[in-house]
Amino acid sequence: MTIGRLIARLAAILSKKRLDRELENEIAAHLELAQRDAAADGFSAEQARLAARRRFGGIEQMKEEHRDSRGVAWMDNLLRDFRYGLGSLRRTPGFTAIVVAILGLGIGANVAMFSLVDAVLLKPLPFPNPDRIVRVWEAPRPGVTNATSTLDFLDWKRMGKAFESIAAEIPLSAALTGNGDPVRLPGKAVTADYFRVFGVGAFMGRTFAPLEDQAGAGMVVVLSHAAWQTHFGGDAGILNRSAAFDGQPYQIIGVLPPGPFDRDTAQFWKPLVLGPERRSRGFHWLSVHGRLTAGVTLTQAREQMRTIQSAVRDVTPFWKRDWTIVVEPLDRLLVGDSMKRSAVVAFGAVLLVLLIACANVANLLLARGAARRKEMAIRTALGASRGRLAVQLLTEGVVLCLFGGAAGLALASLLIQAAAPVLSQSIPHTASLVIDFRVFAFAASIALGVGLLVSVLPSLQSSTADVERSLRETARGSSRAHHNLRGAIVVAEVTLSLVLVCGALLLFKSLFKLQQLETGIRMDNVITMSLSLPLPAYPTPEKAAAFYESLSGRMATVPGILQSGLSSHLPLRWIGNGEAIAVPGIPEPVKVRFKRVDPGYFGTLGIPLLAGRGIDERDRIGARRVMVINEALAGRLADVAGLNNPVGHVVRLNWPRYVATSAPEEEVEIAGIIRSERVSGPGSPDPAVVYVPLAQVPNQEIKLIVRAQSEPASIVAGIRDSLRQIDPNLPLGDVETIQQIRDRTLSGSSRPAWLIGVFASIAALLTAVGLYGVISHEVSQQRREIGIRMALGARPGDVVSQVLKKAMVLVAAGLGLGSLGALALTRVMKTLLFEVSPFDPFVLAAACAAMMLVGLLAGSAPASRAARIDPVQTLRDEG
């Protein structure tokens, strides 16, 4: 058949009515002409009509042949089945609603999960040629990500021919003033090629010109689309405006297009000027992204970086000569291993839910098939082929599933809307959660697949039924084999549910352990805020130190505040600054995390002093440099340097200058030891930390930590007022309770627990529905038998226990299989668990108990119905 003919045939199906009408006309005209000719031959009118008819041949037969030769028979049939299916579903609205709801639940959860997995793991990054975007850094050891020094970056930029463009960035924040209350905006300072690396052009105006990051260039900013909308009301004349960032007027030169940059933290970008005062090789502070030149492979780029490294070896400080330069594709870095694993486990769980939903629907269709055996038998007797009947039932199933798919798509879009704000923090900014064509195609194919899966069994079963026996049995009930099949499906459901419940319980147990995790700080009524001192207003360390002092003094007067402290990093969060201390007589420097705190910090968080003293008011600029170390560092010093009592010892430490440009080594005295506070999620030991006086090493970015007498949210307004009295242009950002910070630190581990908990509950519920269906069907089949037994003296209790026993047998079989499945499957969760073994016997026992309970609940309603059977009534009905 030619393509043209195929298209014509498909078109013919669609214009069936018109073609039929035209054929009728043609036949009528033909007969008329034939009759006229016959009459001309001398026949009477009646004889002529008959002759015309005879010579024409069978009219209906011809019409059928006409239809067959012009159309596609199977498609015609499919359409007819589709319509028939719709009709028969409309006749049983209750059944249809239940099936669509179950499928909608299963498909919806899967579609939502797919859109997440697709956005995070499958889709390429939303930039042109995303596979050419890489991150580059200098790694002291393999597997460590690190920042880059200015001079190294400039070398790479100058000599790195593998890169079409390469750019450095540092995070910053600035107070945007002039539009009502000052707001603190997170932003980035970037070198001029930054947007060319990502291949993103301006939506309005322009991005940075090639030399705009040189000293003396203008004060310009690029805004994100979201920032333009939020803070400038989407003003179309924005490019003619300037805005005050940290009190300095900046010309707005461009607005980025909506998209990935709106989901990133930064809302504005300004040029990063790498002036002479910042040119060092020892200070690592830049994040570097590059775009590989077309045709350059990752291996070639890495090779070239090695060449550059050896070229500058002579000017490289000796302590970093054995470092390596790492070039990694950006997409691989954005999605961490733990996120990947969480996504895989969650997707697995949601697939199990879908399987259970399928089992349930197959069960329902089987039950319905049993009820329709008579209908099928009659149609077989009337000449419908078994194949046709099977196909018809399949079509009905697929129609049902398409409805389920539509419901699922609706549910998924609700789920995504609800989840997007929660997830936005934990998925990379390049991923956008939307229902797009890919998700739609996934939903459609999963609905079709499910449709075929759930209706194959029932359609085979119904269509192969023996005509005669079916007609004879009438509504008596279904066969034994049929019942066994439904039982087997329920066993499978119990099996799958047990695996899910086990997984969920393991995660919850792990979550419980996490809640017990020692944080090392007092958590009650503590709230934190962040502040950023603009350089124009606070150009010197003395000014900054004076600000800290007046802020602390002011805080003491705000009603409701018990204690307050300042630090460079939030408690319970990783300390990004790393330095090294050199102990006299020890060749290897000791790597430490570097945190600046004020005199109030330890007291506010209840961190106990173990030896020496804490930070106090004496530790100002110009005074003797001191530091407090944590227990972990004291232990390290005892190990590597034999310093069993380090208090009073003097070590050498890189001591950063006020505006991060360099950190020369200085002599610092260890003044005290405090107990370690937690700075990272579970699983990693406390790092060695030095606490230096904030007043001696002032920082622009600071965190204010306040302990309130009661509910801390109530004092935020008071804090804002006091701050305004000190500096009216300084916005207060990121108000968070310590509890929220803690959840954020541990959230990577807690989110899958809730998600899989929800899935497990849905699975258990669906299983209960399936079990209920089978048991209550069985009870209604055996009314007569139960009636006879009761007439012979069985008590209601006996009947109840007999029915429940049946339910329990099914559940027990499922539990046996499920335990094996759980042991095999929960192993994949090993890395998501904290201090819980995937083979935890308590969890397995609890999950089994939960499923037994589900079985008892599902069986109890049919059991009590059985016990209420009136023997006289049943015998009369069926006798």
Added chain:
Amino acid sequence: MSKTKTEVPRGTLDLLVLQTLATMGRLHGYALARRIEQVAGDALHLSQGSVYPALIRLQQEGWIATDWGISETNRKVKFYSLTRAGRKQLAVEVETWEKSTALVARFLEVSS
């Protein structure tokens, strides 16, 4: 087989229809059926109606085209005519037909 009056062999009807339209030009369904009957004489038993499924098939292949006209009884009817593609197809079919009849004829000669 002793019957001399044959049913139209499958596939042959297409050839007859194309050939008839090629010689007669534009025809409506009844005239076409009559013409085939006339040419075949007693050699062929044709139900007149069976031209219609053949016509729709040929039309879908693009070998014949239809337009509307008025019949001798003043009724609006479809007229069929050969398209350029149909003319080519006719040549192909005639050639195929001649080849196969020649082949069969040779066999019959040899075996007789």
